[in-house]
Amino acid sequence: MNLWSRIRENAVLYIGILVIFYMLAPIVVIAIFSFNDPTGKFNFEWAGFTTQYWAGAFDNEEINRSLWLSIRLAFFTSLGATILGTLIALALVRYEFFGRKAANLLIVIPIATPEVVIGAALLSLFVYASAALGFTTLLIAHIMFSISFAVIVVRSRLIGFDRRLEEAAADLGAAPLTTFFRITLPLLAPGIAGALMLTFALSVDDFVISNFNAGAEVTFPLYIFGANQRGIPVQVNVIATILFAVTIIAMTFVILQQRRAEKMVEKRADDDKKASVAIPI
Numbered sequence: 001m002n003l004w005s006r007i008r009e010n011a012v013l014y015i016g017i018l019v020i021f022y023m024l025a026p027i028v029v030i031a032i033f034s035f036n037d038p039t040g041k042f043n044f045e046w047a048g049f050t051t052q053y054w055a056g057a058f059d060n061e062e063i064n065r066s067l068w069l070s071i072r073l074a075f076f077t078s079l080g081a082t083i084l085g086t087l088i089a090l091a092l093v094r095y096e097f098f099g100r101k102a103a104n105l106l107i108v109i110p111i112a113t114p115e116v117v118i119g120a121a122l123l124s125l126f127v128y129a130s131a132a133l134g135f136t137t138l139l140i141a142h143i144m145f146s147i148s149f150a151v152i153v154v155r156s157r158l159i160g161f162d163r164r165l166e167e168a169a170a171d172l173g174a175a176p177l178t179t180f181f182r183i184t185l186p187l188l189a190p191g192i193a194g195a196l197m198l199t200f201a202l203s204v205d206d207f208v209i210s211n212f213n214a215g216a217e218v219t220f221p222l223y224i225f226g227a228n229q230r231g232i233p234v235q236v237n238v239i240a241t242i243l244f245a246v247t248i249i250a251m252t253f254v255i256l257q258q259r260r261a262e263k264m265v266e267k268r269a270d271d272d273k274k275a276s277v278a279i280p281i
Contacts, residue, residue: 030240032046034238034241035049040231041231053235053237053238057242060233063235065218067220067239070220073135074199074201074204077146082192085148086195088151089151092107093155109148110144111148111152115206120212122137122212133217134215134216134217135217137213141213142203150198154191154195157194158188169183193257197247204221206221220239
């Protein structure tokens with residue numbers, strides 16, 4: 001087999017590798033430059049290897065304040081957006097009501113709308129309502145644009161949900177709340193966990209909407225943008241690398257849990273099939 005034939009046969013694999021490399025290359029650069037020892041204010045050229053910034057990753061008070069604000073904001077955003085998104089997903093998938101198709105369309109609109117438009121619109125709303133810009137307006141804004149992502153993630157889990165398990169629980173006398181907490185919620189857990197992590201990451205990462213509605217508050221992305229004018233501290237690279245590593249670990253855990261849940265559902269289906277075959281007709 002010549003080289004051209006081998007490339008054509010494995011073209012999808014090679015393109016996939018190139019795409020992954022393209023996405024991960026900036027993150028690898030950030031991780032490498034977290035060990036750099038720059039001679040000036042700007043950390044753009046390699047000057048030498050050092051671990052001092054890893055040892056003092058949280059010595060900068062300004063970074064700590066902005067990072068803590070972003071983490072606190074992302075925590076409450078992920079909780080609010082996931083709870084509301086789960087309820088909306090349940091309503092859209094399981095119930096027929098007037099305006100259901102319109103609601104499905106409205107869920108997609110915030111994702112398709114440019115963030116600068118959403119940020120400016122929210123700012124106008126808060127100014128019109130005479131609301132003081134700060135943590136509360138940031139939280140409202142972040143929950144608003146995160147709900148759509150939570151709905152999509154949980155809805156994808158609901159579409160493949162086996163309703164027979166809930167029906168069996170009801171036949172055995174379980175109350176609706178008992179069925180929800182003992183059957184529905186555990187099977188939805190991987191989707192809910194995925195929505196939590198996705199909305200958390202979106203909130204921590206957001207700059208445009210936060211820039212419009214932060215007021216005097218400075219989130220981690222806003223701090224980086226401001227620090228870029230005078231030189232970003234190397235600790236920012238260190239913290240970014242830590243956040244990426246934590247995200248990878250969390251996503252791996254969720255994927256493993258999701259596969260475990262899918263195997264449990266497949267095992268239950270196989271058991272039901274064997275039981276139905278064993279019953280004489």
